Structure formats: C-alpha cells, structure tokens
Amino acid sequence: MTRALPGPTDHVVVVGAGLAGLSAALHLLGAGRRVTVVESEELPGGRAGRLDLAGYRIDTGPTVLTMPDLADEAFAAVGESLYERVELIPLHPAYRACFADGSSLDVHTGAEAMAAEVERFAGAAEAAGYLRLRDWLQRLYRAQIRRFIDADFDSPLGLLHPDLARLAALGGFGRLDARIGRFLSDERLRRVFSFQALYAGVPPARALAAYAVIAYMDTVAGVYFPRGGMHALPRAMAQAAATAGAELRFGEPVTRLERSGERVTAVVTDAGRIPCDAVVLTPDLPVAYRLLGRRPRRPLGLRHSPSAVVLHAGTDRTWPHLAHHTISFGAQWHTTFDELTRAGSLMSDPSLLVTRPTATDPSLAPPGRHLHYILAPCPNTDIGPGPAAWSGLGPRYRDTLLRELERRGLHGIEAAIEEECLVTPADWHARGHAAGTPFSAAHTVAQTGPFRPRNLVRGTRNAVLAGCGTTPGVGVPTVLLSGKLAAARVTGVPGRGGGRPRSSPAATVPERAGAPAATGTGAAARAPEEPFHRLTAAQEPPASVPGTPAAARRPPPPGSPTTPTTPTTEDRTG
Numbered sequence: 424m425t426r427a428l429p430g431p432t433d434h435v436v437v438v439g440a441g442l443a444g445l446s447a448a449l450h451l452l453g454a455g456r457r458v459t460v461v462e463s464e465e466l467p468g469g470r471a472g473r474l475d476l477a478g479y480r481i482d483t484g485p486t487v488l489t490m491p492d493l494a495d496e497a498f499a500a501v502g503e504s505l506y507e508r509v510e511l512i513p514l515h516p517a518y519r520a521c522f523a524d525g526s527s528l529d530v531h532t533g534a535e536a537m538a539a540e541v542e543r544f545a546g547a548a549e550a551a552g553y554l555r556l557r558d559w560l561q562r563l564y565r566a567q568i569r570r571f572i573d574a575d576f577d578s579p580l581g582l583l584h585p586d587l588a589r590l591a592a593l594g595g596f597g598r599l600d601a602r603i604g605r606f607l608s609d610e611r612l613r614r615v616f617s618f619q620a621l622y623a624g625v626p627p628a629r630a631l632a633a634y635a636v637i638a639y640m641d642t643v644a645g646v647y648f649p650r651g652g653m654h655a656l657p658r659a660m661a662q663a664a665a666t667a668g669a670e671l672r673f674g675e676p677v678t679r680l681e682r683s684g685e686r687v688t689a690v691v692t693d694a695g696r697i698p699c700d701a702v703v704l705t706p707d708l709p710v711a712y713r714l715l716g717r718r719p720r721r722p723l724g725l726r727h728s729p730s731a732v733v734l735h736a737g738t739d740r741t742w743p744h745l746a747h748h749t750i751s752f753g754a755q756w757h758t759t760f761d762e763l764t765r766a767g768s769l770m771s772d773p774s775l776l777v778t779r780p781t782a783t784d785p786s787l788a789p790p791g792r793h794l795h796y797i798l799a800p801c802p803n804t805d806i807g808p809g810p811a812a813w814s815g816l817g818p819r820y821r822d823t824l825l826r827e828l829e830r831r832g833l834h835g836i837e838a839a840i841e842e843e844c845l846v847t848p849a850d851w852h853a854r855g856h857a858a859g860t861p862f863s864a865a866h867t868v869a870q871t872g873p874f875r876p877r878n879l880v881r882g883t884r885n886a887v888l889a890g891c892g893t894t895p896g897v898g899v900p901t902v903l904l905s906g907k908l909a910a911a912r913v914t915g916v917p918g919r920g921g922g923r924p925r926s927s928p929a930a931t932v933p934e935r936a937g938a939p940a941a942t943g944t945g946a947a948a949r950a951p952e953e954p955f956h957r958l959t960a961a962q963e964p965p966a967s968v969p970g971t972p973a974a975a976r977r978p979p980p981p982g983s984p985t986t987p988t989t990p991t992t993e994d995r996t997g
Contacts, residue, residue, distance in 0.1 A: 427915030428885050432701040433457060435913055436690045438677050438714075439705030441469020442899060443889040445660035446497045446906025447703045452667040453500030454914040459697055460661075460669055461690060463676035466654075467661040469705070470861055471899075473654040477842045478789035479737040482653040484861070486778045486796055487748065489640040490900040491647055494656060497903060501667035508659035510650040512783055517646035519746035521831070522611050523754035523772075529746070530615060532645040545609040556606035556616065559593065560639040566590045567636055572895045572904065595633035602632035614752055616642065618774070621800060622898055624728025624865025626760035634866065640900060648747065648783045672697075680714050685884045701885040703909050707863065708876060708892040710855045717882045725870065727803045728862035728897065729763040730848040734797040734821055737842035741779060741793040742833050749777045751831055759800075767806035769820065773827060775799050792841065799824055804848050804859035813849035821845050863891040871896070878909055887912045 435451050437444045440462035448458045466472060470484035488511070495505040505511075516529035528544045531537040534557055542550035566589045594602050599620055603613050617627035619637035649655040665671055672694070680702065681689040690697045704711040708725075712718035753759060753772035762768045778796040781788045788794045799820075804810055825837045848859030857863070864870050875896060878888040889909035891897040896905075 426879070426912070428701055428887065428913055430686070430700070430885060432885070432913045434459070434699050435701045435703060436461060436697050436699040437703045437705065438690060439469055439890070440464075440467040440657070440661060440671065440673070441705055441890070441902075442471055442657055442660070443891075443902045443906040443909070444469070444703065444705040445657055445664060446494075446903045447705070447887075447889050447909045448664045448669050448906075449497040449660060449667070450500045450907050450910035451703075451913060452664060452669055453502075454910065454916060456913065458664070458669040459672065459699070460664065461672050461675050461677055461692055461697065463674070465674045466658075467671075467673070468654050468657040471653055471657050473652065474735070474844060476735075476737065476844060479735075479792070479794055479842055480652055480654075480787045481735045481794065481844065482780070482796070483735075483846075485653055485899050486776075486780070487641070488647045488649065488653060488656065488899060490644055493900050493903045494660075496907065497660065498663055501663055503663045503666070505656075505659070508663065509655050511647040512650060514646045514648055514747050514783065516746055517641060517748065518615075519744075519749045520611070520615050521744075521749060521751045523752060524611075526611065527744075528611070528615065530642055532643060537642070541612065545612060549607060549609050549612060552606040552608070553612070556603065557643060559606065560635055560643055563590075563593050563595060563633070564636050564639045564643075566593060566595070567633060572636070572901065590633060593632075595631065597632045598628060599630040599632045599634055600627035602635065603627070610756075611752075614756060615750075618750065618752075621729065621760075621763075622862065623896070624726075624764070624862060625867060626757075626764055628757070628760070630866070631868065631871070637898065640898075646748070648780065650784050652780060652784065652787055677714065680716075680886075682716075682883075685882060687883060687886050701887070701913050703887050703889055703906075703913070705888070705890045705906075707854075707856050707890070708888075709857050711888055711892075712880075715880055715883055715886060717880065719876060719880060721876075723869065725857070725864045725876070726867055727805055727858035727860050728865045729800045730803045730807075730851060730858070730860035730862070731846075732799045732801050732817070732820055732824070732848075733846040734799075734824065735844040735846070736795045736797065736836075736840045737788060738793050738795060738836070738839040739791070739841055740835070740839045741781070741795070742836075744832060745777060745779045745782070745795075747779055747782045749779070751775045751777060751828075763800055763802055765806075767802040767808075769801055769807075770799065773799055773824070775824070775828070777828070777833075797824060797828070801848065804852060808848070810849040810852040810859055813847040817845055817847040817849070820847075857892075862897050866896055878905070878912060 434457045437448050437458060437460045440460050444460060445467060448460050451458050472483040474481040474483050491505060491511055498505045517532050518530040520528045520530060529540055531540055538550045538554055541553045599617050603616050607613050616638045619641060620627045620630040620634055622637055623630060623634050661671060675692040675694045677690055677692050679691045680687045681691060687702045688698065690699055690702060704714060752774045755772035759770050759772065759774055762770055776798040781794045801807060808816055828836050851861050852859035876893050878893045880886060887909040889905045891902050893905060894908055895901045
C-alpha cells in the first residue's frame with residue numbers, strides 16, 4: 424500500500440481543470456470528498472483547451488485519444504459513463520504514414536487488416552513479423568499497466584515485484600529501436616512503431632523498449648476522436664463533476680497557498696480565499712513548486728522533452744490523401760532526433776504530424792471549409808532558441824513548413840489558408856511550461872517510474888501533484904491516471920472504477936459576476952462563447968446522441984466490423 428496524506432482530507436481543492444485535475448476531482452468525489460476545482464481559464468481543459476476562430480473550432484492541445492476506458496474509470500467513480508456523455512468515433516486508419524520515397528502505409532488497429540496492409544507494403548515476411556510484434560506489445564502492456572504505469576511509488580523498492588522480472592524477460596530494459604528491429608527489418612515500418620518515443624522525449628535508439636507500450640496504445644488498442652473535438656472530453660468531465668457536487672470556479676488564477684507549518688490551509692485566488700483540508704496541484708512543475716515554496720532535491724536538474732511548433736490552419740480546401748492523422752516522415756530520421764534532443768536546432772528534414780479533424784467531424788469548421796493542425800517538433804528552449812527568439816523565428820519557420828508541405832503534395836496550401844493561429848515555444852513558455860515545452864520532463868531512465876518527480880513533496884503534508892510532470896508521465900492516458908493516483912494519495916484507496924451512484928439533483932456550477940474575458944494570442948487565446956461557469960449540468964447539452972443506451976455508444980473494439988460513421992453538422996458538445 425502506498426502512502427496516503429495524514430490528517431483530515433474532507434475538503435479538497437484541485438488547482439487546474441485540465442484532464443489531470445478533472446480526473447482527480449471525479450475520483451475524489453467518488454470517494455466521498457467535497458471538491459472545489461479552481462481554474463485560471465474560462466473553460467475546462469488545460470492543455471486540452473479550445474480556440475474559436477471565425478467559425479473554426481480548434482483543439483489547442485492533444486489531438487490523439489487512446490485508451491478511452493481510462494477516462495471512463497473517472498466517470499465510473501461517480502456512477503457515470505464516458506460513453507453516455509461523449510460520442511467516440513474509432514479512426515480507420517488510426518494514422519496514415521507517408522515516407523520520403525513516395526510510399527505510404529495505413530496503420531490499422533485490427534490485426535488482420537494491419538497484417539494485410541504490411542504485406543502489401545513490405546511483403547509477407549514483414550507481415551509475419553508484425554504479428555509477432557503485436558503479440559509482444561500486448562504482453563508488454565499487460566506486464567506494465569497495473570504495476571508500473573497505474574501505480575504510485577514511495578521509493579525505488581516499489582519496483583521489486585514479479586512483474587519486474589516479466590518486464591525484463593520481455594526485453595523492456597533494452598533499447599526501443601533495437602527491440603522493434605527484432606520483429607521488423609523494413610526501416611520505414613520500424614519508424615511507425617517507434618516514433619512514439621518522441622512523446623517521451625527520448626530518441627528510439629536511446630529509449631527503453633518498455634516505452635513501446637505507447638505504440639501498443641496507438642496501434643493495437645485503437646485511436647478515437649470525440650465528436651466535437653478533443654475538448655469534448657474535459658468538458659464532459661467537468662459536467663460530470665458538477666453533477667456529482669463539485670464546485671467549479673473558472674477564471675480564477677491561484678495567487679498563493681496559505682500554510683500553517685507543513686499543511687496548506689487555504690488556496691487564495693484573485694476572487695478570494697478557499698479554506699481546504701488538502702490540495703491537488705496540476706500546473707506544470709515550476710508553477711506548482713513556486714506555489715508550495717519548495718522543490719524536491721535532485722542530484723541533477725530535470726531534462727525536458729522537445730517542444731513543438733503548431734500551425735492551426737482553417738482552409739477553403741483540403742487534400743484527399745490526408746487521413747484524419749497523417750505522419751509525413753522526412754528522409755533523415757536519425758538526424759532529426761539528434762537535432763531535436765542534442766544539437767538544439769530546427770529539423771533540417773522535418774517529420775510532421777498533420778491532423779485533419781474535419782475529415783471526421785465537419786462541424787468543426789464553417790460549411791465547405793476544413794481544419795488542419797500541423798505539428799513540427801522542435802528543440803525546447805533549454806537547448807534551442809529561447810522564447811524571445813521565436814518572435815521573429817516563428818513566422819519564418821511557419822513559411823518554411825508551408826513550403827515543405829507544398830513540396831510534399833499539399834499544393835496551394837498557403838493560398839488556401841483563411842484563418843490561422845501559430846503556436847511556438849514562446850507561447851508554451853508564457854503559459855508556465857518549463858523549457859517552453861508542453862511535453863514536460865523527458866522519460867529518461869533517471870526520470871521514469873520511482874525516479875520521476877513524485878506526486879508528494881517533502882515539507883508539505885497535505886498536497887499532491889498531478890499532471891504530465893509527475894507520475895506516471897506524458898500523454899492523455901497517463902495524465903488521466905495521474906489524477907487517479909493523486910486522488911488515491913488523498914483517500915488511501917486506489918480507484919479501480921465502479922464508484923458511487925450518480926448524485927441528484929444536479930449541482931449548479933457557480934456563477935461569478937464580472938468574470939474577466941480571456942484575452943491573448945497563440946495557444947492561450949480563448950474566443951468568447953456561452954460561459955461554461957454559467958451552465959448547470961442539467962442545462963448543458965449532451966455530448967452524445969440522446970436516448971441511446973451507453974453500451975450501444977461504446978466504440979467497437981479495434982478491428983471489429985463497423986459501419987462507416989457519417990459525420991453530422993450538428994455539434995453535440997454544447
């Protein structure tokens with residue numbers, strides 16, 4: 424049993440209404456705690472926010488949703504179901520991979536479909552290797568999920584478990600690229616199952632093979648898209664928390680924490696003082712440590728993941744060869760990782776993620792228009808250009824990326840752009856993200872598992888951290904788990920789903936007079952809409968089709984026969 428907070432924990436204040444904070448809030452509510460969620464923005468979501476730009480509804484954070492059952496655990500804690508509140512659409516293909524030699528591969532999550540695609544792409548021997556790789560990925564996931572991912576650590580001794588031997592026997596402590604190479608000889612295929620290491624901030628040649636678990640989530644468990652955009656997930660979580668009795672306070676930046684000895688006694692915002700018995704802090708680590716007035720001692724400073732430049736482009740046309748998610752690989756794969764993680768320079772031959780959400784949900788753009796999200800990894804501000812340099816560098820790099828996409832077949836892309844928003848490391852830095860990266864601390868060996876910044880901080884007896892900087896790490900599934908693990912530190916009872924019945928009647932999200940409108944540019948911008956804090960859970964429109972049983976709305980397992988989804992123009996997220 425991992426250590427829980429000592430003393431009373433009846434009223435918990437959660438700072439931040441991102442995915443980690445909302446997950447913690449739901450699990451705490453399910454355990455009978457009174458919960459207040461305080462968020463500086465006017466909407467929930469945190470990194471998974473939304474920007475409304477001239478009729479384009481833009482997700483400002485993650486665009487890939489995997490492992491939705493981990494989100495459903497948080498809803499289940501209060502007797503609800505993710506699948507009743509959000510319509511999830513399985514993506515077929517999960518990705519389309521395009522290579523510099525002109526070849527392309529559709530990444531399917533069904534075993535038979537993907538084996539057939541690999542055989543078409545690279546031959547029967549590689550298809551057989553893929554099936555062996557898939558089996559290994561499944562066994563790797565089972566060896567890690569409950570003991571090493573969905574787990575709090577009080578010390579490295581927590582690793583001493585039979586599952587550690589199982590993980591070692593599977594080769595989890597070798598190198599990712601070499602392990603994938605045992606199954607696949609085609610270098611292009613190896614990229615498809617190892618590029619995910621970039622999420623962890625480590626090149627595949629240096630990443631632990633254990634991080635192939637991310638490839639399991641993407642290529643085996645399936646990729647989904649919530650109708651209404653990724654922001655539909657945190658919005659539904661906030662609705663469920665309000666229904667279960669949480670007080671949600673938006674547009675209230677936290678200015679400081681009041682303390683008495685080693686206990687936090689109140690959270691102070693621009694709007695007033697909120698007494699509490701415990702606090703869950705979800706801002707990025709530097710902000711959380713600054714609020715606490717202390718940081719853990721580490722023999723070496725934290726190393727951070729690469730950052731990203733993101734161009735959100737609303738266009739008057741699209742390009743048929745783009746899937747919902749398209750990865751455009753450059754030829755110089757190994758050079759790219761060296762540039763991003765060692766040299767600190769922009770990619771000379773970029774590998775890019777192009778997401779076209781309107782391929783699945785046309786309602787995210789005005790009629791006849793299309794939305795494209797172009798993500799280019801770049802060095803973080805610790806080793807690459809600093810925040811000030813991006814004011815001039817950003818527009819120039821935007822032009823470079825558009826020229827490269829034009830060369831790769833997106834003919835006329837610059838002329839097609841009607842509305843755009845460019846996000847650079849300077850914007851991430853302005854939002855308080857260390858090293859100007861939204862991907863937080865890299866998952867090096869010294870920053871993984873019990874060696875990652877812990878969710879308990881010495882010198883404060885009733886505060887817990889959650890989010891991508893702490894246990895278990897970066898990514899939507901792991902951030903949701905971080906909220907659950909933080910809640911378990913408060914309650915002493917690890918959550919496994921189930922929860923209590925749904926509260927009734929619906930709780931009202933408090934209205935605050937004179938809440939300031941969000942301002943700014945880049946990732947921080949928020950266009951006014953119906954204020955979230957003015958709606959009750961009962962008034963909020965459902966995010967899924969009303970009247971349909973939850974079981975019918977649960978997305979089919981990857982690889983099962985499905986009827987193609989026909990997107991509608993009706994927005995069901997409210």
